[in-house]
Amino acid sequence: EAGVAQSPRYKIIEKRQSVAFWCNPISGHATLYWYQQILGQGPKLLIQFQNNGVVDDSQLPKDRFSAERLKGVDSTLKIQPAKLEDSAVYLCASSLGVYTDTQYFGPGTRLTVL
Amino acid sequence: KQEVTQIPAALSVPEGENLVLNCSFTDSAIYNLQWFRQDPGKGLTSLLLIQSSQREQTSGRLNASLDKSSGRSTLYIAASQPGDSATYLCAVRPGNSGGYQKVTFGTGTKLQVIP
Numbered sequence: 001e002a003g004v005a006q007s008p009r010y011k012i013i014e015k016r017q018s019v020a021f022w023c024n025p026i027s028g029h030a031t032l033y034w035y036q037q038i039l040g041q042g043p044k045l046l047i048q049f050q051n052n053g054v055v056d057d058s059q060l061p062k063d064r065f066s067a068e069r070l071k072g073v074d075s076t077l078k079i080q081p082a083k084l085e086d087s088a089v090y091l092c093a094s095s096l097g098v099y100t101d102t103q104y105f106g107p108g109t110r111l112t113v114l
Numbered sequence: 115k116q117e118v119t120q121i122p123a124a125l126s127v128p129e130g131e132n133l134v135l136n137c138s139f140t141d142s143a144i145y146n147l148q149w150f151r152q153d154p155g156k157g158l159t160s161l162l163l164i165q166s167s168q169r170e171q172t173s174g175r176l177n178a179s180l181d182k183s184s185g186r187s188t189l190y191i192a193a194s195q196p197g198d199s200a201t202y203l204c205a206v207r208p209g210n211s212g213g214y215q216k217v218t219f220g221t222g223t224k225l226q227v228i229p
Contacts, residue, residue: 042219043203045216059216091157091158103148
């Protein structure tokens with residue numbers, strides 16, 4: 001079974017530039033998560049999708065971050081414009097259902113904002 | 115608001131030793147608790163998932179226990195090996211008290227097993 005795929009693996013940009021990350025979840029998984037993990041901290045949920053609907057985006061900085069999940073499969077997370085404090089690893093995860101199922105994580109995208 | 119704490123932040127043990135990692139959470143109304151390991155520069159790998167109705171789960175040399183009333187979970191690793199060196203994170207999914215509540219992660223325990 002293929003795992004969660006993410007690209008790119010690494011990205012370096014200057015502040016005020018824009019960037020986009022892509023995630024392909026495990027086939028058949030209805031729930032998709034985007035997390036932000038700052039160095040030395042645990043992951044923080046940015047947004048959760050159930051199929052192509054948003055379940056929770058309460059911690060997503062909506063003035064600069066956006067995410068979509070078209071057709072309930074792949075998802076993209078965009079930052080525009082980026083700030084220095086956005087430097088982090090962005091993790092995508094998926095699970096079969098919403099509340100009781102194991103989350104499977106992708107390798108993450110390490111973003112450095114200069 | 116659910117808060118998840120993992121102490122110690124770092125732990126170093128000699129190979130072969132049995133060890134326990136701790137996870138504490140403030141709100142005992144949970145759906146489940148999951149333990150992950152994270153290797154440097156990589157994503158998280160699920161180790162064990164304990165539902166709220168369960169008290170423990172086992173996989174190989176790993177055993178995770180859950181005590182909801184005291185807000186604690188432990189991850190027991192038997193006969194530690196250098197390959198167990200990683201950061202271990204616990205994640206709590208709160209119970210649904212009329213609305214969706216997000217998963218909260220602890221900050222992790224960085225384990226080093228010395229050959």
